[in-house]
Amino acid sequence: MVRDKAADASSDKAGTICRALRRAIIEQALEPGARLPEDALGERFGVSRTIARHALGQLAAEGLVELRRNRIAVVATPSWQEARDTFDIRIELERLVVRQLSGRLSKAQLATLRAHVDEEDAARGGPDAVSIRLATEFHILLAQMTESPILIRYVSEIAYRCCLTLSLFGRPHSSDCAVNEHHLLIDALESGDTEKVATLMHHHLDSVAERALVQQAKPRGRDIMDILAPYAATAPAAPSAGRKRRLDAAE
């Protein structure tokens, strides 16, 4: 397992459910918008609603599920703008990671990274979900090598959210070329050229975001409000909840 969040200690049941759901979400077994009733979860995992509820609370704090009062919890459905913002934050965070790591990784650590990328390579023909999960775990692995609990937490969290984004907006086979970029990243980290590695990470994440977010009109979007937004221009209804800022600045 990749996660080492404080919330999921070894033997607590809520943590187990958290991990299971998290994985299900990032592997797209649970699509955005999927319903997560407390009793169903509790029954499925053999615990009471109390625990399921607690787990959902944690996941909501991470931004993976949406929790509305008196309503069923659902897997989060980030808007396009949120997705873009998430990637922007991720870029900064991961630049910080590689800047801290550049030239400081042990041979063992480099080997671990390379082994992971090999795994990604092997999964190339397999299902998309696995590729995405492995790619995400590569970034989390990097974060873990900083040994900074806070950085690890934030990068993990935001990487998971990006997964969610990918499953909403991403095209089927957009993560293939990323494997090679991971290789380049490792080489640059080994060389110790801090600026180069930061730039590389920047471009890597930027192009992942680019590949995922080019098509602003979501294909299998399920958020009614967003879909209806363009049509609402004629109606005198409320100005929607969406953000209008920077929509013109789409690349």
Next chain:
Amino acid sequence: MVRDKAADASSDKAGTICRALRRAIIEQALEPGARLPEDALGERFGVSRTIARHALGQLAAEGLVELRRNRIAVVATPSWQEARDTFDIRIELERLVVRQLSGRLSKAQLATLRAHVDEEDAARGGPDAVSIRLATEFHILLAQMTESPILIRYVSEIAYRCCLTLSLFGRPHSSDCAVNEHHLLIDALESGDTEKVATLMHHHLDSVAERALVQQAKPRGRDIMDILAPYAATAPAAPSAGRKRRLDAAE
């Protein structure tokens, strides 16, 4: 109120407790290490343990309280290294904020910011806790102007954690000069010089961190293990839980 996290909707009791505790923590009414028993909280806020527990879970997810299994929850006590890392992340995040905001703020927004700084100014003679809270809220106010929920969430969270850090390591009157830097920041934001404003924010936060973290030996530290760490060098005990990385690079 400054917070608009998803977790604390308007009428849910857990959110109320969250906000109350958060405020108590950042105003140093609850010092790091303070005990937070579920029943006591529940009784104090007129709710059951279930709710208090939920609130503690949220706060733990934010890193403000530590939750150990079968043990009483306590206000988090970040290590010096964690504090340093927190500020590093904060710098990147807030640089992102001001880069997005530079030259794009309306007159009303600028006025709001200036009003807040005036408030900070007025609180100069008052208790430290209020100054620190206001200074923190200034940064959160900035983040909110990006209208990016994710950025708002992360900046808020990390700013609160920095508050916690300050109450652990900070010297009594270290936040005074920060008010002026806030003024400069607003002017730079208005001018629209993105690079300048990013640099300004960087230096501002860096110097806050500097002022707070110079004295690595914590004055009113309550973590026995950390206090004992330097003395443990002679003893053949376990190598402690602290991180050794970069400790030599202390400025």
Next chain:
DNA sequence: GAGCAAAAACATGCATGCACTTTGCGTGCC
């Protein structure tokens, strides 16, 4: 008086139960 063990008090982990809210569906009215 110091050291230690048992037990009481204390606090959490978790399940269950009840009240309230939302939602889906069927019925009756137009």
Next chain:
DNA sequence: GGCACGCAAAGTGCATGCATGTTTTTGCTC
């Protein structure tokens, strides 16, 4: 046939109760 109303099913919000684990106090021994 279509629409509004209302009832029942489903689901959450929250409190309480019991089991378990931890901390402190007590009481005994040396």
